[in-house]
Amino acid sequence: MNTATATPTATATAFETLQVRREGGVLHVTLDRPEARNAMTMAMVRELRTVLHDAQSGGEVRVIVLRGAGGHFCAGADLKDMAAARMRAAQADDRQRQVEPAVDPMAEVNARFGELCVAYAGTGLATVAVLEGTVMGGGFGLACVVDVAIATDNVVFRLPETSLGVVPAQIAPFLVERLGYAEAKRLAVTGGRVYAAQAHALRLVHEVHAPEALDAALARVLHDILQCAPGAISSTKALLAQARFTPPSAMIPAAAAAFSRSAHGPEGIEGTAAFLAKRKPKWAPQ
Amino acid sequence: MNTATATPTATATAFETLQVRREGGVLHVTLDRPEARNAMTMAMVRELRTVLHDAQSGGEVRVIVLRGAGGHFCAGADLKDMAAARMRAAQADDRQRQVEPAVDPMAEVNARFGELCVAYAGTGLATVAVLEGTVMGGGFGLACVVDVAIATDNVVFRLPETSLGVVPAQIAPFLVERLGYAEAKRLAVTGGRVYAAQAHALRLVHEVHAPEALDAALARVLHDILQCAPGAISSTKALLAQARFTPPSAMIPAAAAAFSRSAHGPEGIEGTAAFLAKRKPKWAPQ
Amino acid sequence: MNTATATPTATATAFETLQVRREGGVLHVTLDRPEARNAMTMAMVRELRTVLHDAQSGGEVRVIVLRGAGGHFCAGADLKDMAAARMRAAQADDRQRQVEPAVDPMAEVNARFGELCVAYAGTGLATVAVLEGTVMGGGFGLACVVDVAIATDNVVFRLPETSLGVVPAQIAPFLVERLGYAEAKRLAVTGGRVYAAQAHALRLVHEVHAPEALDAALARVLHDILQCAPGAISSTKALLAQARFTPPSAMIPAAAAAFSRSAHGPEGIEGTAAFLAKRKPKWAPQ
Numbered sequence: 001m002n003t004a005t006a007t008p009t010a011t012a013t014a015f016e017t018l019q020v021r022r023e024g025g026v027l028h029v030t031l032d033r034p035e036a037r038n039a040m041t042m043a044m045v046r047e048l049r050t051v052l053h054d055a056q057s058g059g060e061v062r063v064i065v066l067r068g069a070g071g072h073f074c075a076g077a078d079l080k081d082m083a084a085a086r087m088r089a090a091q092a093d094d095r096q097r098q099v100e101p102a103v104d105p106m107a108e109v110n111a112r113f114g115e116l117c118v119a120y121a122g123t124g125l126a127t128v129a130v131l132e133g134t135v136m137g138g139g140f141g142l143a144c145v146v147d148v149a150i151a152t153d154n155v156v157f158r159l160p161e162t163s164l165g166v167v168p169a170q171i172a173p174f175l176v177e178r179l180g181y182a183e184a185k186r187l188a189v190t191g192g193r194v195y196a197a198q199a200h201a202l203r204l205v206h207e208v209h210a211p212e213a214l215d216a217a218l219a220r221v222l223h224d225i226l227q228c229a230p231g232a233i234s235s236t237k238a239l240l241a242q243a244r245f246t247p248p249s250a251m252i253p254a255a256a257a258a259f260s261r262s263a264h265g266p267e268g269i270e271g272t273a274a275f276l277a278k279r280k281p282k283w284a285p286q
Numbered sequence: 287m288n289t290a291t292a293t294p295t296a297t298a299t300a301f302e303t304l305q306v307r308r309e310g311g312v313l314h315v316t317l318d319r320p321e322a323r324n325a326m327t328m329a330m331v332r333e334l335r336t337v338l339h340d341a342q343s344g345g346e347v348r349v350i351v352l353r354g355a356g357g358h359f360c361a362g363a364d365l366k367d368m369a370a371a372r373m374r375a376a377q378a379d380d381r382q383r384q385v386e387p388a389v390d391p392m393a394e395v396n397a398r399f400g401e402l403c404v405a406y407a408g409t410g411l412a413t414v415a416v417l418e419g420t421v422m423g424g425g426f427g428l429a430c431v432v433d434v435a436i437a438t439d440n441v442v443f444r445l446p447e448t449s450l451g452v453v454p455a456q457i458a459p460f461l462v463e464r465l466g467y468a469e470a471k472r473l474a475v476t477g478g479r480v481y482a483a484q485a486h487a488l489r490l491v492h493e494v495h496a497p498e499a500l501d502a503a504l505a506r507v508l509h510d511i512l513q514c515a516p517g518a519i520s521s522t523k524a525l526l527a528q529a530r531f532t533p534p535s536a537m538i539p540a541a542a543a544a545f546s547r548s549a550h551g552p553e554g555i556e557g558t559a560a561f562l563a564k565r566k567p568k569w570a571p572q
Numbered sequence: 573m574n575t576a577t578a579t580p581t582a583t584a585t586a587f588e589t590l591q592v593r594r595e596g597g598v599l600h601v602t603l604d605r606p607e608a609r610n611a612m613t614m615a616m617v618r619e620l621r622t623v624l625h626d627a628q629s630g631g632e633v634r635v636i637v638l639r640g641a642g643g644h645f646c647a648g649a650d651l652k653d654m655a656a657a658r659m660r661a662a663q664a665d666d667r668q669r670q671v672e673p674a675v676d677p678m679a680e681v682n683a684r685f686g687e688l689c690v691a692y693a694g695t696g697l698a699t700v701a702v703l704e705g706t707v708m709g710g711g712f713g714l715a716c717v718v719d720v721a722i723a724t725d726n727v728v729f730r731l732p733e734t735s736l737g738v739v740p741a742q743i744a745p746f747l748v749e750r751l752g753y754a755e756a757k758r759l760a761v762t763g764g765r766v767y768a769a770q771a772h773a774l775r776l777v778h779e780v781h782a783p784e785a786l787d788a789a790l791a792r793v794l795h796d797i798l799q800c801a802p803g804a805i806s807s808t809k810a811l812l813a814q815a816r817f818t819p820p821s822a823m824i825p826a827a828a829a830a831f832s833r834s835a836h837g838p839e840g841i842e843g844t845a846a847f848l849a850k851r852k853p854k855w856a857p858q
Contacts, residue, residue, distance in 0.1 A: 082549075107546035114538040121534060126761045144754075147761040162514035162522060165557025165567060166548040169541035172525040173534035178754045181530045182430075182464045186492055188522040189412045189433040190510040202489075203774075206758055224762040228734035236734060236760040239744040244753045245533060247817060248693060248745035252686040255741035260679035262738040263654075271737025281737060368835075393832035400824040407820060448800035448808060451843025451853060452834040455827035458811040459820035467816045468716075468750045472778055474808040475698045475719040476796040488775075531819060 017044040020051055025062035026222055027055050034070025039078040040138050045116050052119055062230045063222060067130035076137025113138055114170035121145040121174060124234025126225045130218055131155045131205060141171035144178040150217050151196055151205040159192030179204060227284045229267040303330040306337055311348035312508055313341050320356025325364040326424050331402050338405055348516045349508060352428060353416035362423025399424055400456035407431040407460060410520025412511045416504055417441045417491060427457035430464035436503050437482055437491040445478030465490060513570045515553040589616040592623055597634035598794055599627050606642025611650040612710050617688050624691055634802045635794060639702035648709025685710055686742035693717035693746060696806025698797045702790055703727045703777060713743035716750035722789050723768055723777040731764025751776060799856045801839040
């Protein structure tokens with residue numbers, strides 16, 4: 001890995017399909033295949049998982065910011081990669097007559113993308129997407145898994161899968177997570193074209209800005225996130241995810257334990273001390 | 287059944303309580319008791335189920351459009367039918383002293399309506415409701431189960447059940463499905479009167495139009511739906527329904543299998559071929 | 573308990589931290605620690621549970637209205653109480669070396685608040701919150717559990733927990749219940765500051781009014797609720813809560829039984845009689 005240090009707290013790491021740059025606790029990850037509107041290849045899926053894994057285990061990153069190079073976020077799965085998987089699938093079909101159980105390369109490739117979405121959706125780190133231009137298919141899915149989505153007024157969402165005869169399969173759970181079941185269903189059945197204003201109304205994006213105002217908006221979001229203790233964010237996200245599928249009464253013991261752990265832990269002690277001393281806690285930008 | 291063929295792709299079937307007309311892949315189903323604002327009788331519940339069953343098994347219908355005759359969608363359960371069920375219930379109460387287990391005709395009638403809602407909510411076909419005037423009780427429920435709801439600006443939703451001392455029982459799951467739990471609860475507790483603008487804000491309806499613009503709006507919705515492959519729509523709807531009650535990580539294998547099936551199936555192959563040839567796929571109106 | 577009777581249908585009960593006044597079927601409960609923006613003490617948590625318990629078992633109360641004294645709703649947990657719990661926790665830690673299983677006073681205090689939220693969220697009575705000024709932490713949680721929330725245009729919501737290094741733990745399930753998972757996650761990660769207009773857009777509040785219009789708005793909400801039969805409201809709320817975690821098809825029998833019970837019960841009989849006689853049912857204000 002080629003690592004260049006720009007400032008004491010900023011580092012850049014070279015990837016094939018991504019630009020990755022850390023500024024303090026914020027990891028800026030840019031999908032970097034602008035010639036293909038950042039369509040997702042298998043390499044990109046792998047690298048996005050590596051980035052997340054390293055960020056989670058490194059202890060320095062608190063927020064991951066996803067955006068796309070060249071004015072688009074992501075045009076979905078790369079069709080050449082899909083064709084290659086299709087070819088391997090055809091070969092596997094041939095071999096299937098000889099050996100069992102057969103591997104289905106198309107399902108495998110698809111599952112890898114699903115695991116990527118699940119990993120980002122489930123991370124304890126805070127996640128932000130900056131959405132410009134095209135946000136399609138798998139890119140739509142990625143936009144749905146982050147905690148905060150801000151967009152330019154030229155953003156266009158699209159679920160082209162069903163019009164191509166295929167299923168937006170790994171995306172489906174995250175459409176439901178972000179938009180609710182009924183709206184997800186409406187989009188899937190009608191092809192899912194959504195422009196900025198409606199995306200905002202549906203809370204597919206949380207803020208819409210003119211392109212020139214986007215960086216300032218991102219800075220404000222990051223400022224808000226960095227006021228919050230990272231461990232507390234992580235625990236809260238875990239409880240919220242559990243609460244999606246658990247009746248509230250069954251959550252009380254786990255919630256009480258999480259609260260007590262945080263209050264007795266270093267963040268709770270520092271937070272109380274800072275509050276009493278009328279100073280900022282250590283985790284907040286000073 | 288009295289079947290009249292208007293054009294090679296249009297057919298009309300006679301029912302007691304419905305007008306049913308097929309135009310290509312679109313089945314237009316009109317609740318046709320305008321003298322009672324299309325209040326739902328037991329016969330209508332049965333016929334709506336028959337229509338859906340035939341559409342699902344016939345292979346020609348891709349979209350079902352529900353609307354009401356005479357400027358209203360549906361005023362809910364027909365009170366005369368309810369009274370008859372109540373009378374049968376009273377008789378059953380008498381018999382109950384003699385034989386067990388007793389049948390509860392009121393619960394039976396109510397369950398039939400619930401099964402209707404479940405059948406429409408769960409169909410793999412695309413469904414659209416065109417909502418005008420009164421949308422009450424059971425009609426409110428039907429409006430909640432479709433994939434896309436478009437309305438005129440004179441639409442009025444109402445849940446009168448609790449003000450009549452009864453429970454909007456079979457409707458409850460679909461209120462939650464469409465509006466989310468909290469909004470459903472608010473409506474049920476306050477009597478659920480909602481006018482067009484708020485219905486749109488709550489996504490109880492997805493579009494609101496002046497009456498004279500309604501047909502054009504419906505045509506646009508149908509156009510969008512017909513671009514999408516019917517099998518892919520059906521698979522996507524099934525995954526979304528599963529995702530309502532399943533954590534995303536547990537969805538990966540089923541989603542990958544659904545994707546692979548669609549990509550290797552006739553729709554995926556035709557979709558890819560059409561995309562590469564820059565032509566419309568066979569399922570799209572040419 | 574000091575009980576003063578103002579009118580035949582109005583009673584006032586004295587509590588340490590609450591003002592409680594009944595007007596007919598409506599119990600007005602005012603958090604009454606204005607010097608601390610009604611921050612919740614352990615005593616307040618206990619008294620709020622007592623109020624609910626008495627209201628549920630007394631048979632006279634149909635609606636509970638929660639509001640705060642002095643222009644604010646509630647500033648969350650009282651920090652002095654928290655400090656006392658922390659001190660007891662430290663002592664328990666010492667004892668923990670000697671006896672097992674150790675009690676965790678911080679978790680205990682937190683669980684009591686969770687039980688309060690669960691009790692209000694799950695009550696069959698109708699619940700309304702009138703939200704002014706500060707609505708923070710635990711107060712935010714209470715605002716999320718009621719059926720109807722109306723607010724003044726000066727309302728400010730805030731989830732300060734993570735910025736203090738702790739977890740909004742017992743609140744988490746109710747954020748999800750009210751706002752949906754994705755919006756709850758966004759708020760928790762960014763510190764959860766929400767002003768009136770956005771609170772309305774997110775349906776965190778259902779109506780926003782100028783302060784001078786608040787009482788009239790509350791009167792309208794109460795009027796709507798009182799048209800509805802209390803038993804039917806209670807049954808409907810129970811079905812909706814079940815529907816959050818149960819596929820619709822599995823709800824049919826319970827829903828049919830609930831409908832039949834209500835139709836055959838005194839409310840259904842009175843509701844039908846009133847409807848046929850074109851008079852108001854007995855439960856509605858005459």
